Amino acid sequence: MSTYDWYQQLIKPTWAPPSWLFGPVWTVLYFIIAVSFGFTGYLFLKRKIPFSTILPFILNLIFNFAFTPIQFGLQNNILAAVDIILVLATLIWALLVMYPHRKWIALINVPYFFWVSFATVLQLTITAINWK
Numbered sequence: 001m002s003t004y005d006w007y008q009q010l011i012k013p014t015w016a017p018p019s020w021l022f023g024p025v026w027t028v029l030y031f032i033i034a035v036s037f038g039f040t041g042y043l044f045l046k047r048k049i050p051f052s053t054i055l056p057f058i059l060n061l062i063f064n065f066a067f068t069p070i071q072f073g074l075q076n077n078i079l080a081a082v083d084i085i086l087v088l089a090t091l092i093w094a095l096l097v098m099y100p101h102r103k104w105i106a107l108i109n110v111p112y113f114f115w116v117s118f119a120t121v122l123q124l125t126i127t128a129i130n131w132k
Contacts, residue, residue: 010130012126039102043102071123080127084120091116
């Protein structure tokens with residue numbers, strides 16, 4: 001079964017956005033992530049922030065990039081639910097530790113925070129209603 005067929009067969013809540021919306025949203029969010037996380041890396045390399053400030057950004061990227069292979073490669077809703085919770089938790093952590101250093105980095109990530117919050121609720125709902 002192809003990934004597309006598998007995902008289409010999952011029961012989704014009525015408020016789930018159409019599949020075509022995810023690509024454009026993530027394109028914008030990945031631009032925000034590249035700029036803000038990239039600048040965070042620059043600050044770390046210039047020794048303007050400690051490793052403890054960049055760590056949640058690194059973990060967030062790892063968990064974010066792991067989501068698609070987990071959800072669509074492994075086709076595992078439970079692991080995807082755990083992963084998306086980790087994406088949200090590391091994002092909150094990253095924004096909280098960065099805010100005192102560069103407020104704009106935290107603020108520019110507000111759309112990312114809202115989308116990941118929504119995606120977390122969506123994934124947890126899909127996982128729950130497709131529980132076997």
